[in-house]
Amino acid sequence: GAGVSQSPSNKVTEKGKDVELRCDPISGHTALYWYRQSLGQGLEFLIYFQGNSAPDKSGLPSDRFSAERTGGSVSTLTIQRTQQEDSAVYLCASSLFGSDQETQYFGPGTRLLVL
Amino acid sequence: GDSVTQMEGPVTLSEEAFLTINCTYTATGYPSLFWYVQYPGEGLQLLLKATKADDKGSNKGFEATYRKETTSFHLEKGSVQVSDSAVYFCALSTSGGTALIFGKGTTLSVSS
Numbered sequence: 001g002a003g004v005s006q007s008p009s010n011k012v013t014e015k016g017k018d019v020e021l022r023c024d025p026i027s028g029h030t031a032l033y034w035y036r037q038s039l040g041q042g043l044e045f046l047i048y049f050q051g052n053s054a055p056d057k058s059g060l061p062s063d064r065f066s067a068e069r070t071g072g073s074v075s076t077l078t079i080q081r082t083q084q085e086d087s088a089v090y091l092c093a094s095s096l097f098g099s100d101q102e103t104q105y106f107g108p109g110t111r112l113l114v115l
Numbered sequence: 116g117d118s119v120t121q122m123e124g125p126v127t128l129s130e131e132a133f134l135t136i137n138c139t140y141t142a143t144g145y146p147s148l149f150w151y152v153q154y155p156g157e158g159l160q161l162l163l164k165a166t167k168a169d170d171k172g173s174n175k176g177f178e179a180t181y182r183k184e185t186t187s188f189h190l191e192k193g194s195v196q197v198s199d200s201a202v203y204f205c206a207l208s209t210s211g212g213t214a215l216i217f218g219k220g221t222t223l224s225v226s227s
Contacts, residue, residue: 035214044217068163102164102208103164104161106158
């Protein structure tokens with residue numbers, strides 16, 4: 001079946017602009033995660049959605065970052081007033097609630113470059 | 116807080132050599148442990164996992180054993196191939212459905 005998909009695959013923006021990154025999880029997966037992969041920081045957790053529960057936002061680096069998940073499926077990560085240090089690969093993952101819940105399946109990522 | 120430490124790379128090996136990538140962790144409770152692999156130009160893929168002490172995860176000739184006494188989850192393969200060239204990440208999850216905590220990643224390069 002289809003895996004996790006993300007769009008766009010690449011995004012170049014100017015400092016100060018807002019960007020939206022999209023994630024389509026595997027069908028039926030109730031948990032969705034956003035991570036950021038950058039050269040200096042490695043892989044960092046950003047935010048986690050599980051079903052209808054309030055999201056775990058503990059990894060968001062600043063209030064310029066936000067995310068939503070509509071209808072328990074597609075998620076959008078929004079970065080407002082982008083800064084050069086936001087340049088990174090943004091990864092989305094999903095998992096199935098249940099005995100195999102811990103296995104997270106990752107999308108190909110969105111490579112963001114802020115000029 | 117919880118953390119994962121893995122050996123710095125890059126690791127450069129000849130084909131058919133033995134591979135070990137060390138990984139140690141610090142966690143409260145009883146974490147699940149994972150190895151993910153990222154091939155060039157591709158996304159992260161789960162390579163193997165272990166959910167309790169003394170469990171051995173294995174896949175594609177790779178193995179790792181969950182050692183609670185040494186808080187380690189070292190990745191091994193008896194005979195590497197050029198196609199194993201990738202970045203390998205050790206990770207933990209402290210309870211089901213929570214975020215993964217990753218190590219910095221180890222780049223493996225295998226030459227023929």
